[in-house]
Amino acid sequence: MKALICPSLGPAENLKVLDVKPPVARKGEAVVEVAYAALNFFDTLIIEGKYQLKPEPPFSPSGEFSGRVVALGPEAEGVSVGDRVLGYSGYGAASERIAVPVNRLARVPDGLPLDKAAGLAIAYGTSLHALKQRAEMKPGETLVVLGASGGVGLAAVEIGAAMGARVIACASSDEKLAFARGFGAAETINYATEDLRARLKELTGAKGVDVVYDPVGGALAEPALRSLGWKGRFLVIGFASGEIPKIALNIVLLKGCDIRGVYWGEFTAREVEANRDNMKQLLNWAEDGALSVHIHAKYAIEEYAQAFESISKRQVLGKILLRLNDRLE
Helix, strand or coil: CEEEEECCCCCHHHCEEEECCCCCCCCCEEEEEEEEEEECHHHHHHCCCCCCCCCCCCECCCCEEEEEEEEECCCCCCCCCCCEEEEECCCCCCECEEEEEHHHEEECCCCCCHHHHHCCCHHHHHHHHHHHHHCCCCCCCEEEEECCCCHHHHHHHHHHHHCCCEEEEEECCHHHHHHHHCCCCCEEEECCCCCHHHHHHHHHHHHCEEEEEECCCHHHHHHHHHCEEEEEEEEECCCCCCCCCCCCHHHHHHHCCEEEECCHHHHHHHCHHHHHHHHHHHHHHHHHCCCCCCEEEEEEHHHHHHHHHHHHCCCCCCEEEEECCHHHC
16 A cells, blocks of 8 residues: 655755555554545654654644544454544654544544545644633633644634634734634734734733634734733644743733643553543534634645645745545445
8 A cells, every 4th residue: 555654864855755554454543545645744744853742754744534444453442444534643644544542533424525534633623622622711701822824823713703703813924814814813913914812812802802712822922921911821833933931020020921832642542531532522513514624735645745844934825735546436
């Protein structure tokens, strides 16, 4: 079978499409024939050894996928051969088949296409966990989303709107902001041309914002943190800017606010039932159309270089998919 392989740590140019041995389902596992594998920003880091998850080469990138179950190992329960499923694996999904524990799979409802399902687990799973379990966000609260047009950012905009928040989308171009408005953002800020803190003060008055969702880090973190209101919550999602900010803790003291880390991968392992409930909610929202799971582009596996380049250059609006077996739809 074909798989996209990272033979040694380095840039995307090092990747190769190779013929590899098909996986076999072990105890508690299912083998899934992959229809689509989604790429996220962290895939550009994991292949260079710069992410917290560090698999030993050779390995296949992509941590989320959709497809159909083709085999079950011993004691694998909860799915059946032939089921349409989505799954998450950390890495390994850019392959025609993947073996994963069945507790990392969820059945895809008949009304949801497999291409949409492929991009639902990680970005939307992260965002729902962030806003529901970590921020404990309530309807009517103000949510600021940095990097609002990317995979996790757009997911946060959509989920925030679905949860009844007033969403302020922040991004680096007017094109990206217009895109975010189409998915539930009530207001927008171009932080390349506008003063982020001044605009947030203008939009929220003396109250400040309730929740900041930050997958960017870098120079944007401190002005966003300073824009929180009393008992606001700052969610640390990631550092797409490449810079981990150093925060002055007196800001946290004076505002009585919280800085809360969001590590979705660990959450899925430690709080299995809560994650399962989150996935059910996401699938329901996606089937009903409350979530778009917008697909920026689909690439054949041989076109992986273009896919990685579009992510690295911050050109992506929504999700990037690798097409493995689209006949499975």
